[in-house]
Amino acid sequence: MAELVMVHGIGPEDETEEQLRTDWVRALTRTLRENGRQEQADRLHEGSTSVAMAHYRSLFAPYVPQDDWDMPFPEQMALTSEAVGENIMDNIHRHASDPLDSAEAARELSELRTEIGPEQGPYAPVRLVVAMLGRLGPIARSGFAALSSTGVFHLGQVAAYLDDESVREGAIESVLSRVTGDTKAVIAHSLGTVVAYEALHRLDRPLPLLVTFGSPLGLRSVIRERLRPQPLRTPDQLKRWVNIADRDDYIVSTLRLRTLFPETDDVLERTHMVKNANGNPHAALEYLKHWETVAPLAQVL
Template identity: 35%
Template sequence: MTPRLVFIHGVGKPREATTHLDEWRRALGEGMRAAGHSRRVPPLLDGTSVDVRFAYYGDLFSGGQAQEATAHLPQEEEAELAQMLLDAVDARLDEPQDDREAQVLRRARNQLAPDGEAQGAGDLLRRVLAAGNTLLALPGLRTIGGWTSVGLMVHRLRQVRQYLARKHPDAAGVSLDTRIRNRVRAELDPAGPTLVVAHSLGTVVAFETLHAHKAPVPLFVTLGSPLGMQAAVQPLVRPQPLRTPDQVREWLNFWDRDDFVTARPQLERFVAPNAASVAPVSRRVDSDGAWVHPAAKYLAQPGVAGPIAEALEAVTPA
């Protein structure tokens, strides 16, 4: 039986699934070569020994363009966006890189929650935009995940919020989050082993989808996950309390120090093990340059690609 490898993307603009599948596969091949698994690369890239798929759901999001994302938001959305930024800022303040970064982070926090108080009604969006502009002054943050403007930052954080809201039904009454999970579920092997590699918001989607999946998942890899956002994400993820999906046999969680999205990245601190005692294992990677959040940047790391190659070897028939 040919093993299946499913990539699950995160936030961002609508994309061409085939193009991104090729990008992720090439990046993984680069990382495998660097990790000493060169012989795995040709059959991976040409699809002869691995059924590689890309679970795409980006077209399901509403919200228009980035410039529209900051125009008119319901107060509930404003509060949740502010909390997402506050979670990330507080996590980064635990271990600032230097005094300058700490100063920028404190300023952004004061803009989000003046005098240490929780956000009030009326001017939340103004605070989010002000804090966003402040954070873009951090070296590298302007290019992390393509956040070239505060409008784009808000636009992409809104997608996390839209998924977790459990709303936005279609004509048949099916909520957005359910439709997204259905897209992912359709790519998983219903009977055989599936290795799952998820990025950003996709890590939340994959986590929830795998709880309803019955076939084996030899390896679950999460890249740049926002599951570490303690107030804005963790309480809204299902099922509660958070634990490793039952079919997962190994969970590796990778994070980069310069990836602002990861907030508190040590998932094993708040995700309980499953019945087989499998818990997430978090590993730090350090990418060159400022553009560290994209999935391809993670996949090209030998420390990420090596374990994926080894897991594929273990499930590929001789």
């Protein structure tokens, strides 16, 4: 019976549903108050506005590395992880605000394409990609790949969603089970935007609003070609879609998501740009500090 459904992205496997829900609600409440929406903030804080977190982190438990050398997934998932990592490097190269970050990513991409060969097998390239990601400015500052096992697991979560049908269906069900006739908005971050996109295509009732931020929906060689359904289109029951991006967010694949959808699409709006803290441009809580992210919610809740 939630009026607001939240969908998390990649992250630690032990980060609980209640922890994520509490953190997101606190951030939303603060942003509402800072922008003169005291009554809405109070309703959210006190629970008068019902909120649910679609939580699916437990589905990734089989793919948690035990140490920096563990590669706990099959070959196809390793290949997908490598491709996701290469796409992330390309994202930084194409739209980083700092020319030095962009140039560094270009050098790493060139080195990666030189060093990876079929004789290495499917797992060595993933380790190489994680090591290279850890050297790139935006990622090194965020700690995304500070440890090899952490970087492998983060890439592996995207690969698991794409390659393990039980993970995919479980994540989609975590969204659909929380969206009811009372739901006015879904907000989604990172991999959660992919889960929400696919889930809402199965929705059998109108949904007023979807807000996505830090979205990899346009990753060229991985996600864009494997999203369901194809070709890309707005979910039929969705009335408004607002997308938020930081150009230094290494997961964000395109700053112009609307160009990937049909020209006749009048539901998905032009992407709103924000500037998150330099330390972690991909963090959900950074996005929730911006009025651009929260204003659409204030209009419907």
